Structure formats: structure tokens, C-alpha cells
Amino acid sequence: MVSCAVENNVAPAERKASERTGVTWLRVYPVSNGEPFATHDMVYIPMTCQQCGEHTPCVSVCPQNAVELDPATGIVAQIPQRCLGCRYCMTACPYHARYFNWWDPQWPKGTEVLLNPDVAPRMRGVAEKCNFCHGRLHTARTKAAAEGKRDIAPGDYIPACAESCPARAIVFGDLADESSEVSRLSRSNEAFQFLPKLGTAPKLFYTSSKEWVRNMAGKVPTT
Amino acid sequence: MDRQFIPRGLQRSTLSQFIAWLLPWALMLGIGLYATYLCLAEGLHHTNMDNRFAFGLWIYLDLTIIALGAGAFFTGFLLYILRREELKAVINSAVVLGLICYSGAVAVLMVDVGQPLRAWFTFWHPNTHSMLTEVTFCLTIYLTVLLIEYVPVVLKNRRLRQVPRFLVFEFELHKVMPVFAGIGTFLSFFHQGSLGGLYGVLQGRPFAYREVLGIWPSTFYLFIISAAAAGPSFVLLTTWLVQRLTGKQLVKREVLSFLGKVSGSLLIVYVLLKAIDTLYWINHTAPDGGAPAYTFYASQSFGLWILFTEIVLLGLAPAAVLLSRKLRERTGALVGAAFLACCGIMLNRFVMTIQTLALPTLPFDAFMSYVPSWQEVATFLAVVAYGVLLYSLSFRYLNLFPQERDIRQ
Amino acid sequence: MFPFIYEFQWTPTHMIFLGTFFSVVIVIVATLSLALVRVYTVFRKRHHEAIQWEADFEDLPAAARVCRHQISGEVTARTCHEEFDCRSCAVHPTFLAKRAPALAPAGTGESMFGFVMPLDRYYHRGHTWVKYEGDGVYAIGMDDFGSRMIGAPDAVELPGVGTPLTANGNGWLLKKGRASLRILSPIDGVVIGTGKAADAWVLKVRGGEPARETRHLLRGEEVRPWVMRELERLQLAVAPAGIGMSLADGGELVPDMWKEAPQVDWDGVWGEMFLQA
Numbered sequence: 001m002v003s004c005a006v007e008n009n010v011a012p013a014e015r016k017a018s019e020r021t022g023v024t025w026l027r028v029y030p031v032s033n034g035e036p037f038a039t040h041d042m043v044y045i046p047m048t049c050q051q052c053g054e055h056t057p058c059v060s061v062c063p064q065n066a067v068e069l070d071p072a073t074g075i076v077a078q079i080p081q082r083c084l085g086c087r088y089c090m091t092a093c094p095y096h097a098r099y100f101n102w103w104d105p106q107w108p109k110g111t112e113v114l115l116n117p118d119v120a121p122r123m124r125g126v127a128e129k130c131n132f133c134h135g136r137l138h139t140a141r142t143k144a145a146a147e148g149k150r151d152i153a154p155g156d157y158i159p160a161c162a163e164s165c166p167a168r169a170i171v172f173g174d175l176a177d178e179s180s181e182v183s184r185l186s187r188s189n190e191a192f193q194f195l196p197k198l199g200t201a202p203k204l205f206y207t208s209s210k211e212w213v214r215n216m217a218g219k220v221p222t223t
Numbered sequence: 224m225d226r227q228f229i230p231r232g233l234q235r236s237t238l239s240q241f242i243a244w245l246l247p248w249a250l251m252l253g254i255g256l257y258a259t260y261l262c263l264a265e266g267l268h269h270t271n272m273d274n275r276f277a278f279g280l281w282i283y284l285d286l287t288i289i290a291l292g293a294g295a296f297f298t299g300f301l302l303y304i305l306r307r308e309e310l311k312a313v314i315n316s317a318v319v320l321g322l323i324c325y326s327g328a329v330a331v332l333m334v335d336v337g338q339p340l341r342a343w344f345t346f347w348h349p350n351t352h353s354m355l356t357e358v359t360f361c362l363t364i365y366l367t368v369l370l371i372e373y374v375p376v377v378l379k380n381r382r383l384r385q386v387p388r389f390l391v392f393e394f395e396l397h398k399v400m401p402v403f404a405g406i407g408t409f410l411s412f413f414h415q416g417s418l419g420g421l422y423g424v425l426q427g428r429p430f431a432y433r434e435v436l437g438i439w440p441s442t443f444y445l446f447i448i449s450a451a452a453a454g455p456s457f458v459l460l461t462t463w464l465v466q467r468l469t470g471k472q473l474v475k476r477e478v479l480s481f482l483g484k485v486s487g488s489l490l491i492v493y494v495l496l497k498a499i500d501t502l503y504w505i506n507h508t509a510p511d512g513g514a515p516a517y518t519f520y521a522s523q524s525f526g527l528w529i530l531f532t533e534i535v536l537l538g539l540a541p542a543a544v545l546l547s548r549k550l551r552e553r554t555g556a557l558v559g560a561a562f563l564a565c566c567g568i569m570l571n572r573f574v575m576t577i578q579t580l581a582l583p584t585l586p587f588d589a590f591m592s593y594v595p596s597w598q599e600v601a602t603f604l605a606v607v608a609y610g611v612l613l614y615s616l617s618f619r620y621l622n623l624f625p626q627e628r629d630i631r632q
Numbered sequence: 633m634f635p636f637i638y639e640f641q642w643t644p645t646h647m648i649f650l651g652t653f654f655s656v657v658i659v660i661v662a663t664l665s666l667a668l669v670r671v672y673t674v675f676r677k678r679h680h681e682a683i684q685w686e687a688d689f690e691d692l693p694a695a696a697r698v699c700r701h702q703i704s705g706e707v708t709a710r711t712c713h714e715e716f717d718c719r720s721c722a723v724h725p726t727f728l729a730k731r732a733p734a735l736a737p738a739g740t741g742e743s744m745f746g747f748v749m750p751l752d753r754y755y756h757r758g759h760t761w762v763k764y765e766g767d768g769v770y771a772i773g774m775d776d777f778g779s780r781m782i783g784a785p786d787a788v789e790l791p792g793v794g795t796p797l798t799a800n801g802n803g804w805l806l807k808k809g810r811a812s813l814r815i816l817s818p819i820d821g822v823v824i825g826t827g828k829a830a831d832a833w834v835l836k837v838r839g840g841e842p843a844r845e846t847r848h849l850l851r852g853e854e855v856r857p858w859v860m861r862e863l864e865r866l867q868l869a870v871a872p873a874g875i876g877m878s879l880a881d882g883g884e885l886v887p888d889m890w891k892e893a894p895q896v897d898w899d900g901v902w903g904e905m906f907l908q909a
Contacts, residue, residue, distance in 0.1 A: 020273035031587040045587070057427040063355035064344040082344055085267075085337020087277035088355050094427030094584040096275060101337065102268035124266050125337020194585065197513035198426055216586045218513065227810070231903045232693060234872060351649040360653050368660065379691070384909070387680050388671070394687050395667040395674070402663045406656060628693045 007160035011105030049097040049130040053201025058089035083126035133159035255605020258598035280595040294454030295321020296411035303404035327606040361414035419446025429512030452489035453568040456561035473624035487545025537567030681801030691909035733852035754849035756818030811899040
């Protein structure tokens with residue numbers, strides 16, 4: 001979560017920000033199986049934009065085309081400069097992956113040196129979300145172009161979260177390339193997705209050796 | 224002192240009494256404007272909306288007042304297109320109400336979005352698949368149409384009409400009014416529906432998502448019919464309220480009865496269609512999205528009672544009363560039923576906005592709650608105050624109720 | 633929104649959506665322009681006074697728009713739909729066929745309910761009288777009823793010689809207190825003379841043939857029931873001020889009601905009686 005915020009120039013949270021008004025492109029949820037003491041189990045689920053497929057809930061509802069699904073990379077990109085701040089996309093997203101700038105982003109004096117020059121900070125009143133560290137994608141593409149190559153080298157482009165996770169819980173790669181590790185993992189028996197029945201076709205896959213986790217993912221909660 | 228501006232033959236309170244009436248509303252408006260300033264200058268963190276409750280009181284308010292303001296287009300449609308001449312008695316009042324509702328809604332919308340100065344982007348980069356784009360286009364033009372319909376009412380002010388240019392212009396505008404009434408009806412059809420479509424297309428929220436009929440979800444059509452049902456009831460209600468507050472009879476009794484009958488007829492159609500839609504949703508759409516429908520009503524605050532209230536208590540019951548000629552004769556029943564009908568529509572908008580967002584979507588989500596902040600409430604009240612002020616000024620200086628003079632004699 | 637915006641594509645949805653939007657905008661602009669063009673035409677053809685009267689007539693209370701044939705008892709209830717222009721009324725000739733009231737000889741200065749209303753002239757419902765003097769010349773003045781309502785005006789503004797007049801349009805202006813009263817012209821024509829203070833008439837007008845020109849004016853046996861009705865209307869109009877005028881008194885109407893009863897909204901009452909909305 002921290003590396004994501006640092007990489008993408010997310011401003012430090014305001015004093016009055018709560019867990020519902022803070023900006024966390026990647027957010028880790030502790031989830032338990034709800035069982036009593038002896039059989040109690042819990043996991044940590046990193047939730048981020050699921051980069052939905054063709055029927056993205058957010059792309060179709062934005063009134064000014066400020067969200068785009070890039071057919072080449074499959075990434076759902078947000079254009080903060082065009083965003084009106086109507087928050088319709090946030091209502092549409094079932095994964096709660098979108099965050100709104102309820103405050104003017106402010107960096108305390110002296111912390112501006114931490115800003116990443118490859119990523120534009122957003123202004124107050126616009127929505128934002130994970131875009132698979134687009135800045136890094138651009139860097140990799142620039143490097144490939146400088147070397148005269150058409151495609152980027154797979155190792156050159158990795159989002160901050162995957163790069164920094166010490167437990168190697170996040171794996172990133174080309175889903176379309178069948179030989180890649182992500183592709184192999186997505187097809188394993190332990191793979192699952194969240195809310196598959198909604199027809200969002202996310203490109204994020206999760207794997208778990210625990211059956212209760214896999215079963216939980218498809219269910220709509222009963223309160 | 225301002226008698227020369229008050230329409231001839233009508234009796235209005237003294238200027239000091241009038242100002243005394245206006246002052247508290249002006250104060251309410253002032254407080255709301257301050258709250259608006261806070262939100263515009265410092266950010267929307269002044270509201271209690273958050274990343275889970277991205278739509279709050281303001282969006283609910285917008286939907287509600289647009290639904291109630293549908294009386295303007297529907298009365299215009301009945302009068303100018305279907306030639307129901309009895310509605311001449313309330314058309315001016317309906318136009319003012321419509322103007323208040325829509326201008327108030329647009330004003331609140333400008334505060335609600337994070338970057339109001341970018342509002343024109345929707346016109347420059349329209350996403351024709353989005354319901355909100357459709358709403359934006361329609362509302363902008365419709366507000367213009369309402370202003371054009373308001374101008375003749377203003378120009379017929381006692382002093383203004385003495386300017387020959389104004390009176391002739393008003394005369395010519397009135398001759399082409401059916402065109403504007405037709406456009407208003409056409410536009411209203413789309414934006415009332417699109418506001419319903421806003422929720423019907425949310426495939427990520429199985430509670431709100433509805434199957435598509437043609438190119439729009441069923442909520443599109445349901446919202447149009449419910450707005451058309453609420454409109455006449457709201458006009459009825461406000462006319463009665465103004466009559467009570469001013470102690471004058473402003474329209475002949477048959478006009479109110481007629482409005483009630485129209486509202487009741489549409490309401491019963493709406494209740495029937497809504498019941499069919501709900502049954503279909505319970506049996507097909509919701510389970511297809513991954514959850515049986517009862518799970519959405521499992522919480523205490525939004526139990527099944529809300530569905531029952533919306534369809535039966537605030538839908539079927541007032542419709543039955545409004546359709547009964549005998550009950551329409553009794554003012555208490557007529558006005559009460561109209562009030563319940565409006566409440567039913569308000570509840571429907573509430574359920575679609577607030578309940579949709581309160582319900583969890585991810586398996587490990589919790590049920591969310593939301594209470595508006597004082598800034599949100601103040602802004603909401605400011606719109607109400609603005610409405611009262613504009614209506615009061617219009618009532619005093621313009622001829623909102625043509626039958627008033629004849630009734631007085 | 634426009635083809636030259638980067639990434640814009642003319643998909644069918646775009647065409648339908650933007651097409652509808654622009655069509656509606658065009659219709660609105662076109663309709664507004666049409667109304668404005670018509671306004672300009674009206675003024676150019678000098679029809680604005682007729683339109684003004686049409687608009688004002690619409691806003692008069694129902695009691696003021698009663699047909700002359702209802703007043704004279706020929707029919708139980710009838711509201712005028714022709715803005716008092718009996719020339720264009722389809723039903724008026726049928727009434728005339730049954731009974732055609734006529735002028736009485738000069739000198740019959742009938743006293744009706746305390747008013748002097750000679751029957752040798754025509755009366756306009758806006759309380760002006762018209763006398764045909766032959767050769768296309770008409771004399772116009774204000775009747776006794778109107779004069780007693782207003783009393784002595786503070787100022788009078790008459791139209792200049794050569795001004796065209798439209799029936800039911802602007803006649804002349806009277807100022808009294810804070811009120812400015814527009815007296816309606818009873819006939820069409822051109823002003824050829826303005827009256828002095830001593831004259832019995834206010835304007836001399838050159839118009840057309842009397843048969844056509846005066847068709848919409850009251851005369852003879854129509855006048856008395858009309859005056860009675862006007863008196864009732866006046867009583868109703870001043871009633872809210874709590875004056876308590878009554879016909880049954882049999883007393884004469886005072887010459888200057890404005891002075892006698894200052895609490896009445898005279899501007900409103902005059903407007904009502906002189907047929908202004």
C-alpha cells in the first residue's frame with residue numbers, strides 16, 4: 001500500500017480523513033472466515049482496480065469519457081484532467097476500487113522531494129484509481145523505443161506493489177502470453193475471481209489454497 | 224406601496240408583511256450559500272459523503288425535485304397538446320414550480336461535482352453510452368425551455384405589460400407555446416427516464432440493476448411513469464398549500480379533482496408495472512447477478528417493509544383514493560392521497576440512491592450507513608428557501624392563478 | 633462533439649444522440665426567432681395596439697367580458713369571444729335581425745341612475761361616447777359615468793393631429809394622483825382635432841362609414857341596462873375597501889369619487905372599469 005502511494009504521488013491523508021475518505025489505490029483487507037476459535041482462519045486480500053474486461057462498469061458510465069479501456073494493454077486508464085468529479089463511476093464500481101479527492105492534495109513542506117516525476121498528481125474533486133503504474137509502463141516503452149525495439153522487455157515493466165511485496169504475493173505479467181507465470185497461475189485450480197457473476201470479466205486473478213476463500217469470492221454478502 | 228406591480232383585482236398582503244414573510248427564507252438561503260461556499264472553496268470533505276457513499280443527500284434531492292417538477296412538463300402537455308383547457312388555471316404556477324425545481328437541481332449539481340468549471344466537458348467529450356451524458360444534455364436544454372416558458376408569465380406583470388414591445392412579444396410567444404410544450408415533453412421523457420437508467424445500468428450493483436427493454440433498463444420507463452404520476456400530485460399539493468397559506472381560493476375545485484384523477488391513473492399503471500418489474504427482478508435478474516433478492520432486504524433499516532411501503536402504502540393506496548370520484552370530492556382525502564403519492568415517489572428515489580449504496584457488494588463488505596453533514600442539509604434547505612422566495616415573488620407580482628380574480632368576484 | 637476533436641468517431645450512437653440534440657436546439661432557436669420576427673412585423677404594420685387589446689381582453693375578469701346581448705337581455709348568458717369587435721362576430725347579425733336598437737333624436741338627455749347619458753350618440757364599453765357629425769367626421773368624448781369616476785384629472789395627454797387611432801387601442805391619457813389611465817379609443821380613424829377645456833368633446837376623428845365604424849358600439853335601448861350593470865360592477869370593484877355603496881339608496885353618484893373615498897384602490901378600480909387588465 002505504501003509503495004503504491006509513494007509511486008503514484010498520493011498525498012498524505014488529511015487529519016480528518018477516515019478509512020472511507022482516504023485514497024488507497026491498493027488496499028489490503030483482512031478477511032476472516034467467521035468461524036469461532038478453533039477453526040478460525042483469516043487472510044489478507046489486496047484489492048485494487050480489477051481492470052475489468054469488455055463490460056467495464058466504470059467506462060460506460062463516465063459522462064465525459066474520462067475513463068478508457070486501452071485495447072492494447074487491457075488497462076482501464078483514468079484521465080484526471082477530464083474528470084468532472086460526478087462520482088458516477090464510483091457508484092458503479094462493485095469492487096470499491098475508485099477513490100475521490102475529497103480534499104486538495106497537500107504535501108507538507110519539505111516532502112515535495114518525495115514526489116515521483118513520472119506521475120502527475122491529481123487535483124481536488126476528481127476520481128482516481130490504480131492504473132497498473134502507468135508511469136512505469138511509459139518508462140519501459142521509452143526505453144524500448146530508445147533501443148529500437150517495438151515491444152517492451154517484460155522485466156522492465158512491473159508495478160510498485162508487485163515489486164515491493166516481500167512475500168511475493170503479487171505477480172504481474174502478460175496475461176495473453178500463455179507461457180508467462182501469471183497466465184499459468186490464472187489457469188490453476190486454486191485461481192478465482194471476485195464477483196464473477198456480474199459479468200465484469202476482471203483481469204485480476206487471485207489464488208488461494210484455502211477452499212473457504214475461493215468459495216467466499218463469488219458470493220454476494222448477506223448482512 | 225408596491226400595489227402598482229400587483230395584478231389588478233387581486234388582494235395581496237402589505238409590503239411589510241410580505242418582507243416579514245421573506246426574511247426567514249432569505250436567512251435560510253444565506254446559511255445555505257455559506258455552506259455552498261465552504262464546499263466550493265475547500266472541497267467536498269465538508270460533506271459526509273465518502274468513497275462508499277459517493278452519492279448522498281444532494282443526488283437524492285436532485286432526483287426527487289426533478290421527479291416532482293415533472294408537473295411542469297406534464298401540465299403543459301395536457302394543456303397545449305391534449306387541449307385540456309381546465310389546466311389553464313394552474314399552468315403558470317406549474318411553470319414556476321418547474322423552473323424552481325430544475326434550476327435548484329442544477330445549482331445543487333454544480334456544488335456536488337468536484338470540478339464544476341469542467342461541466343462543459345460533457346458537451347465536448349460526450350459519452351453517448353452513459354446515462355449521465357443524456358441527463359446533462361436534456362437538463363440543460365429543458366432548463367432553457369422552462370425559462371422561455373417563464374418569460375411570458377413575467378412579461379404579463381401589470382407594469383411590464385404596459386410596454387407595448389413586451390406585451391406583443393408575450394403574445395407571439397404564447398402563440399408558439401405548443402412547440403415549447405412539445406419539446407418540453409419530449410425532453411422530459413428522456414431525462415426522467417435517464418435518471419432511472421442511471422441506476423438500472425449498474426451491473427456492479429445487483430440491487431439496482433435491471434434487465435434491458437429495447438435499449439434502456441426497465442427503471443428508465445418506470446421513472447418516467449412515476450414522474451408523470453408525481454407531477455400532477457405535486458401541483459395539486461402546492462396549489463392547496465398556497466391556498467391555505469394565503470387564505471384565498473385560487474382555482475375552481477374541478478381543477479384539483481382533475482389533477483388528482485390524472486395522477487391516480489398514472490400511479491396505478493406505475494404500481495402495476497413496478498410490481499411486475501420487481502417480481503421479474505426477484506426471480507431472474509437478481510439471482511443471475513449472484514444473490515437471491517431477499518439478501519438485499521436482510522438488514523433492519525432496509526427490510527422488506529420498505530418495498531411494501533413503496534408499492535402498497537404509498538402507491539396502491541393513494542392511487543385507489545385518487546381514482547375514486549367520491550373520495551376526490553373530499554379535500555382531505557384528495558390532498559392526503561396526493562401527498563402520499565409524492566412520498567411514494569420520494570421513497571422510490573431514496574431506495575434507488577441510498578439503499579443501493581448502503582448495500583455491500585464485495586463478500587467481505589459490511590452494510591454502510593450515511594448521515595448528511597450540516598453543510599449538505601443547509602444546501603438542501605437553501606434550495607427549498609430559494610423555491611419559496613421565487614414562488615412568493617411570482618405569486619405576489621404575477622398572475623399565477625387566472626381563476627383567482629373571477630372566484631373573488 | 634465535433635469531428636476534429638482527437639479520438640472522435642462518427643458511430644451510429646453519436647449520430648443519433650448528437651443529431652437529436654442539435655435538432656432540438658435548432659427548433660428552439662427557430663421558434664424563438666419566428667416569434668421575434670412576428671413581433672417586428674406587428675410593429676411595422678402598426679398592429680401592436682390591436683394585439684395589446686387582444687392580450688388585455690383575455691385577462692379581463694369574466695364579468696367584464698359579457699356580451700352586449702346578455703346585458704340587454706336578449707340572451708341569458710354569453711361571454712364575448714371577439715374582443716368586443718362585433719364586426720367580426722358571426723352571431724351578432726342574428727341578434728340584429730330580431731331587434732336593432734337605434735339612436736334617439738338630439739336633446740334626449742336621459743338621466744340613468746344619476747348619470748346623464750344622452751341617447752343621440754354611441755357608447756363604447758370603455759366609457760367613451762361617439763357622435764357622428766357627417767362627412768366621415770366623428771366627435772369623441774368621455775361619458776358622464778367615466779367623468780364622475782375620475783373627477784377632474786390632474787393632467788390630460790391627447791394624441792396629436794394626424795395620429796392614427798385603432799378601435800380599442802390607445803385613445804388618450806389621464807393622470808390622477810399616482811395613477812396613469814389609458815382611455816381606449818372607441819373607433820378606428822385619424823385625429824383631426826383635439827378639444828380644449830371648454831369643449832364638450834375631446835377628439836375629432838376622421839373615420840369610415842358609420843354603419844361599419846360604429847357597429848360594435850352601444851346605442852339606444854342597450855344603454856340603460858349597460859349603465860345599470862356598470863354600476864353593479866363598480867360596486868363590486870370598490871366593495872373590498874369596505875365603502876358600502878348601494879344602489880338602493882337612490883342617491884346620486886358624487887362628482888369625484890376619488891376624493892370621497894381615498895382608501896379604495898382607484899387605480900385598480902379604474903383599470904377594471906375602463907377595460908384595462
